[in-house]
Amino acid sequence: MITQQDHLARILDLTAPLAVEEVPLAEALGHTLAANVMTTMDLPPWDAAAMDGYAISLEHFQPGTLPVTKTLPAGHTTPERIAPGEAAAIMTGAPVPAGADTIIPLEVFHEPSQSLPREITIDNIPKTDQHIRRRAEDTHAGALVAAAGTVLGPNHIGAIAATGTATVFTARQPSVAIISTGDELVAPGTPPDYGQIPDSNAPLVAATLTKLGAKPTQQLRIRDSQASLEHTIAQLEHTVDAIILTGGASVGAHDISNYVLSAWQHEDPTRAITFDTINIRPGKPQGFGLSPAGTPVWSLPGNPVAVLVSLHLFVAPGIAKMQRRSPEPHRLRVRTTKTLDTPKNMNYYMLATLNQGYATPLPSNSHLAVKMAQATGLLHVPAEVDGIEADQPVEYIAL
Ligand SMILES: Nc1nc2c(c(=O)[nH]1)N[C@H]1C(S)=C(S)[C@@H](COP(=O)(O)OP(=O)(O)OC[C@H]3O[C@@H](n4cnc5c(N)ncnc54)[C@H](O)[C@@H]3O)O[C@H]1N2
Ligand code: MOO
Numbered sequence: 001m002i003t004q005q006d007h008l009a010r011i012l013d014l015t016a017p018l019a020v021e022e023v024p025l026a027e028a029l030g031h032t033l034a035a036n037v038m039t040t041m042d043l044p045p046w047d048a049a050a051m052d053g054y055a056i057s058l059e060h061f062q063p064g065t066l067p068v069t070k071t072l073p074a075g076h077t078t079p080e081r082i083a084p085g086e087a088a089a090i091m092t093g094a095p096v097p098a099g100a101d102t103i104i105p106l107e108v109f110h111e112p113s114q115s116l117p118r119e120i121t122i123d124n125i126p127k128t129d130q131h132i133r134r135r136a137e138d139t140h141a142g143a144l145v146a147a148a149g150t151v152l153g154p155n156h157i158g159a160i161a162a163t164g165t166a167t168v169f170t171a172r173q174p175s176v177a178i179i180s181t182g183d184e185l186v187a188p189g190t191p192p193d194y195g196q197i198p199d200s201n202a203p204l205v206a207a208t209l210t211k212l213g214a215k216p217t218q219q220l221r222i223r224d225s226q227a228s229l230e231h232t233i234a235q236l237e238h239t240v241d242a243i244i245l246t247g248g249a250s251v252g253a254h255d256i257s258n259y260v261l262s263a264w265q266h267e268d269p270t271r272a273i274t275f276d277t278i279n280i281r282p283g284k285p286q287g288f289g290l291s292p293a294g295t296p297v298w299s300l301p302g303n304p305v306a307v308l309v310s311l312h313l314f315v316a317p318g319i320a321k322m323q324r325r326s327p328e329p330h331r332l333r334v335r336t337t338k339t340l341d342t343p344k345n346m347n348y349y350m351l352a353t354l355n356q357g358y359a360t361p362l363p364s365n366s367h368l369a370v371k372m373a374q375a376t377g378l379l380h381v382p383a384e385v386d387g388i389e390a391d392q393p394v395e396y397i398a399l
Contacts, residue, residue: 002276003383004347008317011288012327014271015296015318018172018241025161028152030213031170032323037145039163042136047096051131054109054120055100058128059084065121072097089116096132103131139163149325151213171324174214174241178205179232180221181247181257182302187221200369201246201300201307208311212319214242224254229261237293241322244315247302249275249285257299258287266290273297279383280347282306282366286314303366309349309378312397334359334396336379341387351375352396359396375399 020034049055049072056066066087070080074093081098082088088097089106096103106112109120139145145163146156152168160168185199186192199221206216217240222228236243248257258275266272266289273289283306287299296318300310317327337360342348350364354376361379362371380395381388388394 001279004278004280004313007276007278007286007288008314011296011298011314011318012321014288014290015242015321017324018174018322020169020324021172022167022169024167025157025165028157028168028170029154030210031152031168031173032213032320032325033146033148033150033152033156033168034171034324035169036148037160037163037165037168039139039141039143039145041164042140043138043162044133044135047135048133049090049092049094049096049103049131050133051103051105052091053089053103053105053131054087055082055090055097055103056087056122056126057082057084057099058101058126059099061125063123063125065119067119068117070097071116087120100132101128102126105131151325171322172241174319174322175217175239176209176214176242176244176319177217177236177240178202178209178219179229179236179243179245180219181224181229181245182221183224183254185221185247200304201302204304204307204372205244205246205300205311205315208308208315209244209319212316213323214319224248224256226256226260229256233261233291233297237291237295240295242296242298242319243291245287245297245299246307249287249299249301251285258285261287261289261297261299264292266292273299275299279345280309280313280349282349282364283309283313286310288314301366304369305351305364305372306366308372308399312378312399313349329397331380332377332396332398333393335391336361336388336394337390339387339390340379340381340394342381342385344386345383347383348381349397350379350381352377352379354396354398359394 068089069086070088072088072090072094074091076094082100180199180202184196186196188198202219209216222232245257248255261273262275271290275287277284278286285301291297300307320327335358337358351362352359359379377396377398
């Protein structure tokens with residue numbers, strides 16, 4: 001038996017960052033930034049109106065009627081100036097004319113209308129500096145917008161576009177082939193005969209990879225045969241960045257992944273695919289290493305909840321490293337609503353639902369695939385303890 005930490009360390013040792021490529025923002029969602037994105041301009045680039053209204057100068061201001069001498073829509077590209085005693089009609093987003101000290105919203109003077117008055121009447125002395133977005137209030141030229149290692153979400157893409165940047169440098173997204181092994185498996189949607197079950201692992205792995213920013217290229221189902229496993233991997237190992245198998249990782253006579261892959265040689269024996277029992281539950285039997293062509297291969301156990309746990313603990317960090325970002329999964333501290341009794345020396349992971357900082361464990365035997373649908377995350381009881389009392393802190397990994 002080896003520890004979860006040692007198994008993960010080997011995975012991180014044998015996975016390598018992929019090349020950096022320049023991609024248009026429109027294609028960058030879910031990519032990981034490989035370089036900092038900096039602004040080259042102030043934002044806002046100039047003082048701008050925050051309201052549709054009237055820009056006025058407060059120099060020598062006297063209440064009374066002011067002529068509206070200019071109309072300044074957003075997109076007005078000529079710098080303008082107003083003199084004391086003048087007002088300029090201005091639209092939200094337009095550059096504030098030089099000499100203007102404040103903006104008064106149009107509703108103060110009249111109903112919203114497309115035809116503007118020639119003059120406005122102001123009864124008292126307005127406050128200075130109202131409804132003006134100041135230059136560089138958001139960011140200034142040379143500042144960081146998003147750091148290397150950021151997984152680009154819609155919010156980052158919007159922010160980067162706001163600085164006038166059209167492309168970003170990101171790590172190439174790993175292409176990953178998924179192989180489900182097992183004579184009992186049929187495609188989801190095919191009515192199973194007695195003794196058969198739908199292949200739920202491949203869709204689970206594919207969906208997880210997509211969420212991690214990787215590209216699942218194919219989902220293959222193969223029978224428990226040495227020839228089909230060897231043939232399939234020989235075909236894939238030169239075309240994808242990683243391969244993930246499920247099933248056959250344990251020690252049963254038909255657990256071919258273990259028997260076939262652990263017999264493979266690698267020119268550097270420390271990189272060969274090895275199988276170990278890990279001090280975690282579920283997900284105890286795990287295989288990992290490089291195929292003869294040097295492609296990382298994860299061989300996960302077949303039980304669906306074991307696959308889910310393995311994806312979070314062992315696949316996600318390796319896929320993150322390939323994309324040049326932190327391999328740490330996002331762990332929270334929450335409290336458990338129930339006492340968790342677990343034997344020592346094993347890390348226990350349980351399906352759980354989180355509600356207002358309190359997690360409730362679900363039945364979590366590793367074959368209970370449908371229970372995954374009720375879970376929002378995984379609770380972790382570490383190997384060092386034999387349980388956690390109700391109401392005490394516990395680590396939680398969001399799904
Ligand atoms: N004698 C021992 N038996 C087992 C041990 C052990 O240490 N000694 N470990 C158990 C544990 S723990 C696990 S986990 C499983 C792992 O088994 P395998 O990785 O060899 O997986 P299979 O036997 O192929 O399948 C296990 C289970 O999962 C179902 N399965 C497989 N693939 C899929 C799929 N694509 N979609 C849905 N379900 C799948 C399969 O039908 C089995 O029920 O070994 C224990 N045994
Ligand atoms: O590792 Mo198995 O998934 O413990 O049941």
